[in-house]
Amino acid sequence: MISCPANQTAPLASPSTTHAANLTSxxxxxxxxxxxxxxxxxVENLLIVGVVGFHVRRSVISVWILNLAASDLLATASLPFFTLYMARGSTWTLGTTFCRLHSSVFFLNMFVSGFLLAAVSLDRCLVVLRPVWAQNYRDIQLVRRICAAIWILAVVCTVPFYLFRDTLSLPDGRILCYYNYVRFPPSGHRDLNALCDQRKQGLAFMKLLLALVIPLLVIVFSYGAVNARLARRGCRRPYRFVRLVVAVVVSFVLCWAPYHVFIVMEALAPDGHAVRGFVLKALPVSATVGFLNSVLNPVLYVFSCPDLCSKIRHSLGAVMESVLVEDLAELARRRSTARGSVSANEIVLKKKNSLVTATPKTEVESLSDKVED
Incomplete structure (x- = not known):
């Protein structure tokens, strides 16, 4: 298999130290x-998707939250496979195709989260700056179309990462699910190192700009304009949803910024440099922190929206109530069946006893009749 030279010389442990490390506490x-x-x-994201999708009245805000939760659910659903990768000594054993799909889910969630947060910020900006337009044209169907366009755009942005993802065999016997930038080489002879560096740096800065910098600039511009307009009006209305969005944005930046920083450092660091060794060790940790954003968002939804929290409690209570009602009904049915069987047994026993008692009496009467004769 042809791969970049940097992938072949990644600083990884030897087989003995790798297996020994797996046994440490x-x-x-x-x-x-x-x-x-x-x-x-x-569990969190399933609960949010279930409650917002089926128990919350459909609105523009609920559509935004539902799409964010669906993206987070997709990301957290891929986490058990990364846990399996760690449990098997940091070696990928699920095949090349699933390696690409698993990695694509990670990048898809990254792009969808950034695009959605930027769209939500623009939505709040238009509500404040253009209230008449928002009243006339801002509806659920428009937001659904925007969300569909965001998902399509995120899938398009994820395609290059799917194409250049591959399984690489390492000298220590492990299999790495990582980039292989020499896949689909252009026609003509090209320098392998130059090709790898160009593609690596291009994808790194593409992720940085599209998934972090541009959404963050849109968010800052939107809320800056909103605060300026509200300050000129002299009103300080407590937007509960704005507080939710701010908390989600802060969580998004804190969770994803380290990953993008390390990716850019890896793309710019020369081979064999000490910084590169540090970055290759820090990247898995920063990727896990990026996944953590999908775990934190449902908590922010619940604590920032008391109505959502009450609906979750109501939904869980309704589920438990239905389960208990079904269990009580099943118990009552079993008890009635048992009582019916007991009553039937008692009737049978009574009939048998009556037959038994009747038979001796008849025999005695016949014997006495014979004696009298």
């Missing part, structure tokens, strides 16, 4: 913690 704790976090994230 720290590695076991990390794997268990990662599995626990992934499970919590899946």
């Amino acid at each position: 720290l590695n076991v704790f990390t794997i268990c913690l990662h599995g626990l976090v992934s499970t919590i994230g899946i």
